[in-house]
Amino acid sequence: MPITYTSGEQVEVYRFSIPVTIGVPLLALFLQAFIPLRFPRFAVYLDLPLLVTIFFSMARRNPISGLFTGAVIGLAQDMLGHNQIGIYGIAKTVVGYGASSLGVKLDVENAGARFLVTIGFYLVHSAIYFWVAREMVNMTQHWSWLYGSLAALANGVVGTVLYFVLDKFKQRT
Amino acid sequence: MDTFIGRYRNLVILMGVLFLQVLGLAVQVKRGNTDASDTRLIRIWAVDAITPFERGLVWMQNGGGNIWHNYFYLRGVRAENRQLKDQIEQMRLDQVRLSEDAAQARRLQTLLAFKEQFIAKTVAAQVIGTSGSDLSRIVYIDKGEDAGLKRDMAVITSDGIVGKVLQVFPSVSQVLLISDQTSGVGTILEKSRLQGFLKGKPNGQVMLEGVMSDEQVAQGERVLTSGGDQIFPKGLPVGTVTSASIGKELFLNINVKPTADLSKLEEVLVLVEKQERQATAEDNTRVRAADILAQRLPQVPPKPAEPAMGGIASPKANGSSEVKPQTGPATGTAPAKPAVAKPAIVPAGASGRTLSAPTSGPANSGVTSGAAVKAKASASPSKPPNSPPAESDAPAPADDSPPH
Numbered sequence: 001m002p003i004t005y006t007s008g009e010q011v012e013v014y015r016f017s018i019p020v021t022i023g024v025p026l027l028a029l030f031l032q033a034f035i036p037l038r039f040p041r042f043a044v045y046l047d048l049p050l051l052v053t054i055f056f057s058m059a060r061r062n063p064i065s066g067l068f069t070g071a072v073i074g075l076a077q078d079m080l081g082h083n084q085i086g087i088y089g090i091a092k093t094v095v096g097y098g099a100s101s102l103g104v105k106l107d108v109e110n111a112g113a114r115f116l117v118t119i120g121f122y123l124v125h126s127a128i129y130f131w132v133a134r135e136m137v138n139m140t141q142h143w144s145w146l147y148g149s150l151a152a153l154a155n156g157v158v159g160t161v162l163y164f165v166l167d168k169f170k171q172r173t
Numbered sequence: 174m175d176t177f178i179g180r181y182r183n184l185v186i187l188m189g190v191l192f193l194q195v196l197g198l199a200v201q202v203k204r205g206n207t208d209a210s211d212t213r214l215i216r217i218w219a220v221d222a223i224t225p226f227e228r229g230l231v232w233m234q235n236g237g238g239n240i241w242h243n244y245f246y247l248r249g250v251r252a253e254n255r256q257l258k259d260q261i262e263q264m265r266l267d268q269v270r271l272s273e274d275a276a277q278a279r280r281l282q283t284l285l286a287f288k289e290q291f292i293a294k295t296v297a298a299q300v301i302g303t304s305g306s307d308l309s310r311i312v313y314i315d316k317g318e319d320a321g322l323k324r325d326m327a328v329i330t331s332d333g334i335v336g337k338v339l340q341v342f343p344s345v346s347q348v349l350l351i352s353d354q355t356s357g358v359g360t361i362l363e364k365s366r367l368q369g370f371l372k373g374k375p376n377g378q379v380m381l382e383g384v385m386s387d388e389q390v391a392q393g394e395r396v397l398t399s400g401g402d403q404i405f406p407k408g409l410p411v412g413t414v415t416s417a418s419i420g421k422e423l424f425l426n427i428n429v430k431p432t433a434d435l436s437k438l439e440e441v442l443v444l445v446e447k448q449e450r451q452a453t454a455e456d457n458t459r460v461r462a463a464d465i466l467a468q469r470l471p472q473v474p475p476k477p478a479e480p481a482m483g484g485i486a487s488p489k490a491n492g493s494s495e496v497k498p499q500t501g502p503a504t505g506t507a508p509a510k511p512a513v514a515k516p517a518i519v520p521a522g523a524s525g526r527t528l529s530a531p532t533s534g535p536a537n538s539g540v541t542s543g544a545a546v547k548a549k550a551s552a553s554p555s556k557p558p559n560s561p562p563a564e565s566d567a568p569a570p571a572d573d574s575p576p577h
Contacts, residue, residue, distance in 0.1 A: 029219075030226050032305035033313075040436035044307045063183040071190055079219030081309030082339055082349060086198040088306075090191055097187050133308065136195070137202055140354055141308075142375050 014059040014170040021056075024166065025073050028052040033080055045151045047122070049073045051159040053092050054121050055166050057099035058108045066103075070096025084137050091128040095121050111160050118159035122152040217342055220313070224345045227302040228315055235299075292406060294446035296320050298328075300438045301345070310353035310373060312336075312438060317344045320445075325404055327444040333410035333432030334358065334398060335441055346443075350435050351411070352377050359401030360411050362394050368401070371411060371429065379412060381427035388425065390417040396429055406447055 016024075028048040036043040053073050057066030074092030078085040099121060102108065108117055126148055133139040178185055298314035316322055318341050326338040328348050336356060340347035349356050352373040360371045360381060367390065369383035384390060394414045400407030412429040420426035 026222060029305065030223050033223055033302040034227050034230060036303045036305065037300060037312075037438075043303065043305050049305075064186055067183075067187050067190055071194070075194075076219050076222075077305065079216045080223065081304035081306050082311050082347060082353075082355075083309050084198055084201040085215060086194040086201070089194045090198075093187070093190055093194065097183070101183075129308075132198070136198055139308070140375050 012172065013061050014172060016056070016059075016169055016171060020169045024169070025049065025052050025056075025069075025076070029073070029076055029080065032077070044147075045154045046158060047125070047151075047155060048162075049077050049088075050092065050095065050122065050125055051118065051155060051162055052166075053096050054099045054118060054159065055163050057096045058103035058117070059170060061100055061103040063097050063100045063104075066096040066098075066100025067093050068096070070094070070099075083133075083139070087129060087132050087137060090132050091125045094128055095125050098124065111164075114163050115156045115160045119152045119156040122155045123148060126151070216340065220342055220345055220347075224302060224313055224315075227313065228345075231299055231301045231315070292444055292446075293448040294444075295442040296322065296445050298346075298441055298443055300441060307377065308375070310350040310356075310377060310435075311339060312348050312350065314346050314348055314441060314443070315344070316443065317342045317346045319344055322346050322443055322445065327405045327409075328441050329405075329409060329444065330433045330438070330441055332434070333412065334405055335433050335435065335438060337404050338443065348441070351431060352379050352435050357402065358405060358411065359399040360396050361399040361407075362390065362414070363397055364394055365390065368399055369427070370402075371396070379429045379431055381414070381429050382424060384425045384427060386419045386423050386425050390414055390425060390427055392416060406444070 028051070032043065032046075032048045053066075053070045056069045060066060060069075070092035071089055073096075074089035075085060077088040077092070099117070102117065106113065106117075108114055130141050130143055134141045296316055298316040298320075300312050301315050302313040304311045314328075322338055322341050324338055324341055328335045328337060334351060336348045336350040336353075338346050339349040350373070351358055351371055354373050354375060356371075356373055358371040359368070361368045362381075362384075365388065367384050367388055369381045371379060371381055373379055381396060392414055396411040396414065398405040398407055398409040398411055410432045412431040415428045415430045417425050417427045
């Protein structure tokens with residue numbers, strides 16, 4: 001039974017087996033690259049690697065582990081594209097750190113909290129990506145609140161469902 | 174100092190990791206790395222980790238789809254087949270007209286010592302994945318160095334151009350789509366002959382740049398490759414103009430809808446070899462419309478040796494209807510060859526079509542108005558009545574007869 005009290009001493013810290021630690025992010029990257037072949041709008045609205053980053057970071061509740069999880073997943077995502085490597089890496093590093101730090105302080109086991117946290121981190125991720133791509137790499141970027149809000153909602157809904165599936169792989173430390 | 178680092182250990186590590194990534198980004202930006210060439214070694218890890226799964230899944234999907242579509246779900250195939258046959262017939266007639274235009278163009282090009290680019294060799298490839306990001310519009314194909322692919326090769330479909338090969342790995346390649354912001358294709362508008370270059374927009378749409386605002390660009394005008402980028406051969410379809418408005422800096426903002434559906438790519442062709450050769454006026458493939466029509470029509474069987482006037486040509490070779498030759502005017506436009514039998518037009522079954530037994534030789538067949546169509550006859554007085562029609566079934570080789 002998940003503990004909902006938010007003190008640092010009482011929150012549960014989870015760990016994952018090595019196959020899950022490697023396989024789930026890999027599967028997320030694979031699906032992110034494959035599904036747009038059949039559903040072209042998928043990549044526009046959903047970011048599965050981000051959802052996986054948030055989940056692992058919140059579950060482990062360790063900021064260092066979270067930031068490295070985000071960095072590795074983000075860099076791998078960069079490698080699949082053709083833009084400079086590091087844009088997703090930076091954005092997901094910050095998200096991983098933030099999610100794990102938040103996991104220490106807040107109850108993130110219930111659906112409502114997870115939904116809101118995912119929306120928040122999606123917007124943070126988009127803002128960092130937008131800023132890095134535009135200011136550091138000089139890519140042409142247009143910010144759209146409408147698109148950002150819709151995408152955040154979509155990620156929130158999918159993330160909430162996904163987290164409950166991934167909960168099955170949690171192991172208590 | 175130790176206390177500070179110990180106290181803010183997490184934050185320090187975060188800053189360190191971010192600093193390293195920013196440093197890496199700065200190095201890439203400083204080198205002007207926009208096409209991922211310097212980071213090939215790193216990217217290959219991710220590609221090797223992901224693409225085998227994609228390739229496997231695409232293979233399974235295709236296998237399952239083929240079994241379903243080729244063995245179980247054949248509903249409507251007969252009607253579709255009939256429709257496609259009609260379409261082929263129409264296209265073959267169009268081909269005749271176009272081949273004449275092409276022949277004329279070749280003659281002019283020869284006069285001008287014009288050099289043409291030909292697509293000499295293509296490699297078919299299956300699209301197996303994407304980048305997974307709407308900011309990096311690339312796809313992965315299942316052919317790489319092993320299949321002879323190299324960077325900057327053009328990638329097309331039957332509908333139009335798709336993009337160019339950006340990165341080549343041993344068994345996989347990365348294709349930069351024309352809708353990506355970093356792509357650029359030399360293009361020309363079909364009617365107005367205005368040149369510009371095609372670029373992708375951040376939202377994935379495609380626009381034509383470099384056309385001055387005092388030019389007139391019509392909506393719906395076709396955009397073709399100009400060949401100026403040295404990647405795509407000239408004349409390949411790119412898209413159609415959807416809108417044109419005055420933009421910044423005296424240039425028009427022209428939005429283009431690509432003819433190839435970039436969001437649903439499955440199979441593509443990579444142009445692995447282009448040839449540039451002098452245009453020649455040789456044209457050995459002229460086919461006349463009458464010959465094409467004649468191939469589709471029931472064949473008039475060979476005539477018997479005796480005089481044909483009023484006789485009955487009875488054989489059913491090639492499933493053709495029974496024909497009663499009668500006298501009638503020849504309507505073919507080909508130069509007259511020695512006539513063996515006088516042409517005749519008779520009703521052919523219930524279809525309302527009429528067949529003619531024209532003078533001998535494939536060049537003598539022609540088309541009559543309305544339903545009266547004259548079929549080519551391969552009748553030869555020396556052949557027995559039941560012998561099958563001979564060479565007349567094949568398209569006529571180049572001859573002196575003018576096209577219809």
